[in-house]
Amino acid sequence: MQLRFTKMHGLGNDFVVVDLITQRFKLKPHHIRKLADRHFGVGCDQVLAVEIPTRPDVDFRYRIYNAEGSEVEQCGNGARCFARYVVDKRLTGKQVIRVETLAGVIELELAENRQVRVDMGQPILEPAQIPFQAEAQAEYYPLEIDGQSWQVGAVSMGNPHVVLPVDNVDTAPVAQIGPIAESHPRFPQRVNVGFMQIINRDKIRLRVFERGVGETLACGTGACAAAVAGIVQGHLNDTVTVELPGGALSIHWSGPGHPVIMTGPATTVFEGQIQV
Numbered sequence: 091m092q093l094r095f096t097k098m099h100g101l102g103n104d105f106v107v108v109d110l111i112t113q114r115f116k117l118k119p120h121h122i123r124k125l126a127d128r129h130f131g132v133g134c135d136q137v138l139a140v141e142i143p144t145r146p147d148v149d150f151r152y153r154i155y156n157a158e159g160s161e162v163e164q165c166g167n168g169a170r171c172f173a174r175y176v177v178d179k180r181l182t183g184k185q186v187i188r189v190e191t192l193a194g195v196i197e198l199e200l201a202e203n204r205q206v207r208v209d210m211g212q213p214i215l216e217p218a219q220i221p222f223q224a225e226a227q228a229e230y231y232p233l234e235i236d237g238q239s240w241q242v243g244a245v246s247m248g249n250p251h252v253v254l255p256v257d258n259v260d261t262a263p264v265a266q267i268g269p270i271a272e273s274h275p276r277f278p279q280r281v282n283v284g285f286m287q288i289i290n291r292d293k294i295r296l297r298v299f300e301r302g303v304g305e306t307l308a309c310g311t312g313a314c315a316a317a318v319a320g321i322v323q324g325h326l327n328d329t330v331t332v333e334l335p336g337g338a339l340s341i342h343w344s345g346p347g348h349p350v351i352m353t354g355p356a357t358t359v360f361e362g363q364i365q366v
């Protein structure tokens with residue numbers, strides 16, 4: 091079958107977007123791996139599927155698959171691209187779009203100068219809900235990784251994140267520590283691994299070794315999780331510029347009981363068709 095797709099990215103975190111409303115097709119893991127393959131397929135970090143909702147109070151269903159083929163709960167950069175896609179394809183005339191994900195409902199809004207604002211919902215800090223094995227909720231958790239002791243943050247944005255403090259992201263041991271932390275036994279669903287450098291109370295630098303992908307140029311949920319961890323730890327104000335290798339996101343969180351608001355760009359690169 092010929093499958094139409096759109097190649098998009100959010101700060102270099104790149105996606106193959108497929109409209110499964112006008113194309114009736116069931117994506118299986120081997121299809122995801124082919125679409126994501128940068129030599130034998132199109133190439134991307136995640137595949138995003140636009141689907142008919144399963145509930146009356148939302149506009150679309152938004153499904154996310156990591157390059158390795160696994161379906162995941164949430165993708166922040168992908169959410170901004172999802173909004174850009176459904177508006178540009180005239181699949182909706184709304185300015186505020188409600189979409190259902192495995193992690194629940196999020197709201198997407200086209201903002202000024204082609205930015206997209208996403209209500210990512212409330213962060214989850216209770217270890218059992220992340221999921222993360224820990225005695226009790228804390229600002230910092232001791233975590234042994236490859237024989238080295240770290241004091242980390244742990245946050246879920248629907249998907250699990252561990253946040254490691256570093257003095258300089260440029261010299262952070264992302265390639266060495268990322269894969270080991272990703273599969274740490276205390277994270278039963280594995281985990282996205284963020285390396286956070288605090289610049290000041292309004293700005294951090296961040297690199298993310300993503301679960302199921304490896305290091306990406308940007309990670310939206312990772313930016314949210316790092317900002318939340320830094321705010322909980324008392325290092326950051328409630329609005330944070332997160333500088334990632336692919337560019338910057340603005341993250342706002344007013345604290346427990348409030349949602350995380352992420353604002354950033356979404357870019358369409360090209361359209362295509364692929365034999366699957």
Ligand SMILES: N[C@H](CCC[C@H](N)C(=O)O)C(=O)O
Pocket residue numbers: 103135136156162163164165166167168249250282300301302303306308309310311312
């Ligand atoms: N690798 C993530 C999913 C994609 C998240 C990232 N691309 C984002 O922008 O949030 C996970 O396994 O939870």
